[in-house]
Every structure is written in C-alpha cells, then in structure tokens.
Amino acid sequence: MSTLILVGHDGRQADPGLDRLVGAAAALGEPVDLLLVGHGLEAVAASVAHLAGVRDLLCADAPALAEARAETLARQLHAVGAPYRRLLAAHGLGHRAALARAAGLFGNNFLADLVALPEADRCVRPLYAGAVLATVQPQGERLIATLRASAFAPCGTAAAPAPCRAVPAVAADPRSRLLGRSAVGGSRPELAQARIVVAGGRGVGSAEAMGLVEALADHLGAAVGASRAAVDAGYAAAETQVGQTGKTVAPALYLAAGISGAIQHVAGIKDAKLIVAINKDPDAPIFSVADLGLVGDLFEVLPALKAALPAQA
The missing domain is CATH 3.40.50.1220 (TPP-binding domain)
Incomplete structure (x- = not known):
C-alpha cells in the first residue's frame, strides 16, 4: 500500500513543492518512495534525501535518460511502479502527460490536479473551473494522479537521509525529442x-x-x-x-x-x-x-x- 512520487528536477535540485507532495502522501501513513529519472542524479538525490517520510530513493540513471520526455517517463513508471498503490507527481504539463501515459500502460484511470487526499481510497479534485470540489474514488488497482502541490502542507526534515537504490533504466522512447529549451531569466520566485x-x-x-x-x-x-x-x-x-x-x-x-x-x-x-x-x-x-x-x-x-x-x- 505504498506510494511512489515522480520527482521533477533540473539536473541539480528537485522542483519546488516536492516536500508538499511527500507531506500529502506521508499523511496517509504508508511508505513513500521517490523516483528520480535522468543522468548524473547525485546532486538531485542529495537535495531530497532528507525529506521526512521518504523511505527510499529509486534512481534510474542513464545517459539516454538525461532529457527524458513524457513517453520515456511513462515507460520508467510502468517498469518500477507495479508494487505501488499510488503513483503521484506534481501537477504540470510534463508530469500530466507522463502519468496519463503510464496509466494507459497499466490499464488504469488517471486523475489530474488533486487538491486533497482525505483517505487512502478517496481524493478531491476541482471541477467547473474550481466552482465545485468533487470527492472521487479511483477505479482500478492503483491511484495514478497529479497533485496541486500548493494545496498540501510540506513535510519536515528527517535526521538521516533516505537510501538511494539504483533501478534498471528503460530505453528512451524515440517518438519525441528535445529540440531546445527556453528559460525565463531573473531572480523572482517561481x-x-x-x-x-x-x-x-x-x-x-x-x-x-x-x-x-x-x-x-x-x-x-x-x-x-x-x-x-x-x-x-x-x-x-x-x-x-x-x-x-x-x-x-x-x-x-x-x-x-x-x-x-x-x-x-x-x-x-x-x-x-x-x-x-x-x-x-x-x-x-x-x-x-x-x-x-x-x-x-x-x-x-x-x-x-x-x-x-x-x-x-
């Protein structure tokens, strides 16, 4: 009955809000593992190892995964996600695409933009531009969903770091590739x-x-x-x-x-x-x-x- 969270990162540190996803999952009282996909993950792993409630870091590290797109992330989730009851990630275009594809591989449904997890088999998501909050029960063997990180309280810091465990890396899906990257400059908060x-x-x-x-x-x-x-x-x-x-x-x-x-x-x-x-x-x-x-x-x-x-x- 454990949870696996896909970690978004820039190759150096995890995306902001991961502590809130861990807090949401850990509040259910079940083990929480983090999945890191990329190449040269040492710095990213170090940045998340002390999040309270994290049991293991699963690191899929390979040169071909340095710029993993949604199709490849879905393959990796499918390769390691079978033992988990919940597969979660922060809500955003990339993760929404990856988890929806992973749900298809599992033959499962997919839910986006959850704002509460009141029980292990219940979740809350907004409908009609946020005018309605619906409590829904996921169908299938597992919950595969993106969470609105800002809706949850952050976890604390653990005294000892979670261990890092290497997992087999999948082959990159060739159907899409990164052509370029445009970053927003400046020092303002995200x-x-x-x-x-x-x-x-x-x-x-x-x-x-x-x-x-x-x-x-x-x-x-x-x-x-x-x-x-x-x-x-x-x-x-x-x-x-x-x-x-x-x-x-x-x-x-x-x-x-x-x-x-x-x-x-x-x-x-x-x-x-x-x-x-x-x-x-x-x-x-x-x-x-x-x-x-x-x-x-x-x-x-x-x-x-x-x-x-x-x-x-």
Whole structure:
C-alpha cells in the first residue's frame, strides 16, 4: 500500500513543492518512495534525501535518460511502479502527460490536479473551473494522479537521509525529442510556489505599464502574474499567466491590479490566503472574491504602495 512520487528536477535540485507532495502522501501513513529519472542524479538525490517520510530513493540513471520526455517517463513508471498503490507527481504539463501515459500502460484511470487526499481510497479534485470540489474514488488497482502541490502542507526534515537504490533504466522512447529549451531569466520566485504574487490584467494597458506591476513585485520579493487578457494583449509573458488555462497559485498574498476577475482567472487564485484587488471599476467581478478591494487607478495606487510598504528580501 505504498506510494511512489515522480520527482521533477533540473539536473541539480528537485522542483519546488516536492516536500508538499511527500507531506500529502506521508499523511496517509504508508511508505513513500521517490523516483528520480535522468543522468548524473547525485546532486538531485542529495537535495531530497532528507525529506521526512521518504523511505527510499529509486534512481534510474542513464545517459539516454538525461532529457527524458513524457513517453520515456511513462515507460520508467510502468517498469518500477507495479508494487505501488499510488503513483503521484506534481501537477504540470510534463508530469500530466507522463502519468496519463503510464496509466494507459497499466490499464488504469488517471486523475489530474488533486487538491486533497482525505483517505487512502478517496481524493478531491476541482471541477467547473474550481466552482465545485468533487470527492472521487479511483477505479482500478492503483491511484495514478497529479497533485496541486500548493494545496498540501510540506513535510519536515528527517535526521538521516533516505537510501538511494539504483533501478534498471528503460530505453528512451524515440517518438519525441528535445529540440531546445527556453528559460525565463531573473531572480523572482517561481510563480506557482511564491509566497506573494503581484499580477496585472487588461487594465494595465501596455507592456511598458506592466513595469509598475513588476516594480512592486520586485520591491516585495514577489512573483509576477498576469491574466489571460494581459498575456493575449502582449503585456506579459505567457509563463506568467494565472488561471484555468495558466498556472494555479496559492500564495499568502495575491494582489490583482487591473484584473476584472473572469471565472477562468478566479479558478487559478481561489486558494490564495488573501486576495487584494485594485480596479477603477467598482462593479468588477474580482471584488466579489477579494478579501480587500480598492476602487482606484492602478497607476496611482501601485507607486503609492511601493512607497509605503517596506522592501522584502
């Protein structure tokens, strides 16, 4: 009745939020193992070995797995996952593709974006852009699913590291290959894991004016977000999009400037602890979900906030 978690990593350290996935799985009171796939995994293994609740690290290390795509990850999960009741990973495009393919190999169903695991055979996932939370029972021999890491509490740190155990590496699936990689530069926090997010919408008006949002975010040590309307208009980069068709966030503070509050955007921020909305339209839908709302011109409010609030490291 154990759990295997597929670890996302950049070759040096695990993706943010792994401690929350381990916390979610460990809360079920059953053994938790981590699967690392790649080449030269020593640094990654060292970065996750002290997570409390982890029993073993399974390392599939081979040169052919250095850039493992979804098809190859699915093969690796299928090769080592038979003894496990649950196969989990952080919700995201790559892992969602990999686990869905692994579910097909197992003849199992697949569930995406779980936000709670109240029992060993029950899970909770959002429906209808987050308007409904459904408790579902997975069908088949095992639960294969991606989890919204921000919805779970992190695990602690173990005194002794979990042992690393080598497992046979599968042959890379040749049907897809990496052609290139485009990384977002800068020192801002990763959007999905940030404690504070400052986001701009259509009301920002231009890519140049989006600099006000970015300036406040940098002042607060926050991540920069954007609505789909702002991204479509070219005001912000696609990787900053928050919402049903973008990233789901659950920060301690979400500050929305010039965002009207379409249901697709609200679906991506509903788990934020505190939502602050700034909009010059008093009837903007964002005010119905905001904890604090300010009717005002963002071009006046954002500089004033930056001047009044202390800078964060």
